[in-house]
Amino acid sequence: MRRVLVYGVVAGLCTAALQLIEYRWLVLEHAFEIYGGLVAALFAGLGIWLGLKLTRKQVEIREVLVPVSVAEPFARDDAQAGALGLTPRELEILALMAEGLSNREIAERAFVSENTVKTHASRVLDKLGAARRTQAIQRARELRLVP
């Protein structure tokens, strides 16, 4: 609002200045048209500038919630694993269990005996507080230890 007042004052000053100039120098017949044209041009420019100023805030930032496919790469929560005292080998066996493999299949993949797998698996169940393999997988998923 203060700006409007300033503009008004400036416009008034300009008018006065023009009038002064006109009275002093311009006594031609077409002083009227020149004066009118000047005022018109001035205020037209002012209006355009004002219009631009007023609409500048209309730059609209529209936040579009894009259903970005959160292709989560899955990062194992090693902190959680450490907190539970799970060793690297145990995490390995846990991951294979989560894939739905039997102890025998896990043994083949990990190049150890089935008995060893059973030992690891038992420790995993114990550390996860699970009574069953499926329960261990479920909890491991909740704790972000497996995908």
Place this chain on the structure above:
Amino acid sequence: MRRVLVYGVVAGLCTAALQLIEYRWLVLEHAFEIYGGLVAALFAGLGIWLGLKLTRKQVEIREVLVPVSVAEPFARDDAQAGALGLTPRELEILALMAEGLSNREIAERAFVSENTVKTHASRVLDKLGAARRTQAIQRARELRLVP
């Protein structure tokens, strides 16, 4: 551009009209100020309007991609379930299996005997082509039958 010409012509006509009016009626001392004020106001309004018109296209729509963490509510792929011939009850038992429950626990939750659960579970394993419970869960997750 054509508009500018039109505006110019209109302005000229207005000026002429005002001049005519002035010559005919307004011979007061302040005709000059009145005339200037009218022209100023007219062109100021025109300028504002023009400014708005010119900047209307500048309403910038800035689309910001917000990586909204899709807390997917999980919708079971019933089509997939149907394709596999899984019955509602079997899907129910499958979901409970995925939660890490034993057959006995599932029986208690579903208000049926453990034998019934075993039957359902067997069919589920068969229809999913799984040899083990854990494998069935893994496949069910892949097929979006369970969370």
Place this chain on the structure above:
DNA sequence: AACAGTATCATCCGATAGGATGATTTCCTG
């Protein structure tokens, strides 16, 4: 060198899971 942690393998035994099969009941549909 002693020790702790991890990984490995083993055995025994009970618990759980899975396969095969048959039976009954209910409900829906042609």
Place this chain on the structure above:
DNA sequence: CAGGAAATCATCCTATCGGATGATACTGTT
């Protein structure tokens, strides 16, 4: 009403899993 799908329960047998326990070996750290 007859037939089929679904759900229910059962029995027998085998496979897998899980718990308890003990042993050996390797690797760092103190």
